[in-house]
Amino acid sequence: MSSAQTAASGQVPLDNLSAFKSPSANWSIAGSAVGDFNKANTINKKDGTGVLVTIPGKSKNEDIFTNMEHGDIDLSFDFMMPKESNSGVYLQGRYEIQLTDSWGKDALTNSDLGAVYSRWDESRPNGQFGYEGIAPRLNVSRAPGLWQNLRIIFQAPKFDGGKKVANARVVAIILNGVTITENAELTGPTRGSAFAEEAATGPLRLQGDHGPVAFKNIKYNTKVDPRIVDGSRRVWDDDDKPVTIDVKGEPVVFRSFVDIPGKRVTHAASIGYPHNISFGYDLDNGAIYQVWKGGFLDASPMWLSRGDGNSKALGSVINLSDASSLAVLDDVNAAWPDTLASLVYRPKGYELDAQGYPTFKYIFNGVHVNDKVTPTEGKSLTRVISTDGPAPKNVYARAAVANDITEVSDGLYSINNFEYYVQFDKGTKPVLRTTAKGKELLLPVKNTDKGTSVQYTLIW
Structure with a gap:
């Protein structure tokens, strides 16, 4: 049984890198970080603890994986990105939720902040390799260099005797306090998955080979309310509909x-x-x-x-x-x-x-x-x-x-x-x-x- 299944809630400690598997040199712990508002892909940090920072450089840059593995998860974290930076968080190391600078954009795609990134299959017709990505329904992204919060409520795929009997599902994605995606079914891993096959559990994975980003307050709870997952909504009375x-x-x-x-x-x-x-x-x-x-x-x-x-x-x-x-x-x-x-x-x-x-x-x-x-x-x-x-x-x-x-x-x-x-x-x-x-x-x-x-x- 994984640690995520034995503990209902927790927080990834950021006093050092011991919570992660073999972190590469582009990752470090800092006391604070400043993502540049004007200069692309530039972030500065100060000594201390509590903030996880990746600054891709000329040496080998890799993603980072938690020792903790999870199935169902209610995940919340704060993040900061400089201008034009691009990153992502992979649930179970398989399903990417996009992190990127989408400040002020009108037409959102599945490559924007808070999106479910697309799956990928090069056997599909040309121009259709990417599919099933989910764009946010509205843009509440903040400006480069500002701290933002992302909450992801996720239900892992379910298996019976090694056979998948239920797809993974994003119950909700909540960016800066606003729900931008609900009830999204994931039929398989998104592009760039660390694992070829789906499973009941997997590590949290943070992208480290694209743009610089800082994280703090990475918290999780493994209790997910399944009533939200089935697409049910409150039934409003005729005199009680929202205005x-x-x-x-x-x-x-x-x-x-x-x-x-x-x-x-x-x-x-x-x-x-x-x-x-x-x-x-x-x-x-x-x-x-x-x-x-x-x-x-x-x-x-x-x-x-x-x-x-x-x-x-x-x-x-x-x-x-x-x-x-x-x-x-x-x-x-x-x-x-x-x-x-x-x-x-x-x-x-x-x-x-x-x-x-x-x-x-x-x-x-x-x-x-x-x-x-x-x-x-x-x-x-x-x-x-x-x-x-x-x-x-x-x-x-x-x-x-x-x-x-x-x-x-x-x-x-x-x-x-x-x-x-x-x-x-x-x-x-x-x-x-x-x-x-x-x-x-x-x-x-x-x-x-x-x-x-x-x-x-x-x-x-």
Whole structure:
């Protein structure tokens, strides 16, 4: 009986390489890793433990296999890849789930992040050697160099007396909290399998001969719920069907309550743009409180039963601060206010431009403010905060507040240990400061001949 069958759950230790079979020189243990956002296939690491890194080089590069073997498995791990990198994880060493830089892509294939890679048979007609690959149903991939999470729920093939009686099956693939594949049958090993034949168990295999990648928090549970596998779905009553709001070719602005950690935003606007990129805006504070990729909104709580006016994001969400984005500080070390008095901040609604992009308007300290957020396809959101007249003295805009903020290149900052980035234009000089609440990234609002404005880009 394999170790996976005797232990219901576990974690692959990453204090050294002893959990793996004969690791090649391209694999190492590190304390941290940084995948380059701009430079292809470049990753750097620092000494320590807890992170598994492969950096293919000129010497022999090989995949790595765990000593642990598994049958059914609920696997979860965090991973980081630099720009244009390509890798994969093989369940039982046989069935590849693709790891690659798919940031911002629209048309997904079975070679994109989270896909089930294709099988391969060169006896098939020319041009049809690859078959049965499964593309993700939507793209929630994050930018190069950011940590992502992949969860794979897998049921191994079943055998009776040496004869296969049930195919392997991917119950679900969940990328960054969003289900991108469900109930996928695997009739045999995918291309590049380490073993010619299928079996009840096999090792976990991580690809090491393609591009650089880092892994951490590799956890597993060998209990898989078979009820999900048979394709069953909840049967909704006629008055209990989910109510979703989709973006179909043009921006959508939707008003509702939205619950975020610690509070309810009572005057929220959810904005969905084409290419599956969205954000939430608090009209009471002039704040972007969350951004996400994937689906737009689940508005079921607004309409089901008696309803409570609430909707929630359907995609992979990053929570931001709900405090005002502007403040007057006596000096650069003064604390950022949690709330603003009604005499300081008064909302004035929003206007739509010809493309349907909203500009939120409010009065701050007697000055009219315009706050516009525009998308770059499915990759980023650029925010421009401007005033109709001269700004008051000592006004700052806060671009980020987090436990950790680090400048990784000129004008590019990692937020919360590579959860997302904030990018500033060349020549912009933000203030990075440490406060009792963590770190903050501030932009002084300066009056110029061209007007008063600040700009930064959220990338994830």
